[in-house]
Amino acid sequence: xxxxxxxxxxxxxxxxxxxxxxxxxxxxxxxxxxxxxxxxxxxxxxxxxxxxxxxxxxxxxxxxxxxxxxxxxxxxxxxxxxxxxxxxxxxxxxxxxxxxxxxxxxxxxxxxxxxxxxxxxxxxxxxxxxxxxxxxxxxxxxxxxxxxxxxxxxxxxxx
Numbered sequence: 001x002x003x004x005x006x007x008x009x010x011x012x013x014x015x016x017x018x019x020x021x022x023x024x025x026x027x028x029x030x031x032x033x034x035x036x037x038x039x040x041x042x043x044x045x046x047x048x049x050x051x052x053x054x055x056x057x058x059x060x061x062x063x064x065x066x067x068x069x070x071x072x073x074x075x076x077x078x079x080x081x082x083x084x085x086x087x088x089x090x091x092x093x094x095x096x097x098x099x100x101x102x103x104x105x106x107x108x109x110x111x112x113x114x115x116x117x118x119x120x121x122x123x124x125x126x127x128x129x130x131x132x133x134x135x136x137x138x139x140x141x142x143x144x145x146x147x148x149x150x151x152x153x154x155x156x157x158x159x
Contacts, residue, residue, distance in 0.1 A: 028139035032058025033099070038145035040071075040129055041109075044122045049078075050114040050131060050145050051107045056099040063136040064105075065096040071129040072116035079112050090115065096136070109150065123147045 038052035050069075056062050067075040079093040088110070097112060099105040107113045114131065123129060128144045135141070 026137070027058060029058070029062040029135035029137045030133070030139035030141040032056050032060075032062055033133070033135075033141050035133070035141065035143040038131070038143050039148050040114075040116070040123060040145045041150045042123050042125045042147050043119055045119050048116050048119055048123060049109065050075075050116065051109060052114075052143070052145065054097065054099055054105040054107065054133075056101055056103055056105075059101050061098055061100050063096050063098045064133050065136050066134045067114050068132045068134075069114075069116060069129055071121070071123060072119050074117040075131070076115045076117065077112070078115040080110055125149050 034055045034057060036053045036055060038050070040050040041048045054064065064077065067077060069075050077093045077096055078090045080088050080090050083089045093112060097105050097107070105112070125147055127147045129147060130142060130144050132140050132142045
């Protein structure tokens with residue numbers, strides 16, 4: 001009889017604990033992101049830029065805080081701003097790229113972009129290269145970008 005009561009109490013407690021458990025763990029930011037239209041400017045070596053559309057299909061803001069690529073030992077998140085003399089200069093983007101819920105962040109020539117620095121192997125038109133974005137919560141998303149010829153957006157590096 002005592003064993004039956006103890007079993008009943010244990011089962012009831014387990015049920016109550018299960019009933020109180022929560023599946024409300026936050027969704028990793030990377031799971032809310034789709035990267036489209038990704039491409040990178042062809043180069044033989046040195047610096048180049050990558051562009052894409054980062055779509056946030058989630059219900060909360062996501063923030064890209066860094067990027068990596070096997071094509072470059074250093075990838076920075078950049079913005080293009082007007083300098084004191086009126087020329088356009090590139091600089092690291094403080095705080096990364098925020099993408100509001102349901103919105104799309106466009107990385108484009110002459111604006112926010114990924115900057116590859118120290119490229120030592122040619123990125124030839126028609127080939128692909130890979131990128132990994134890291135989000136504020138530590139989650140990551142990997143995508144491929146096609147290498148293309150592009151002569152525009154000849155900004156200066158401001159730092």
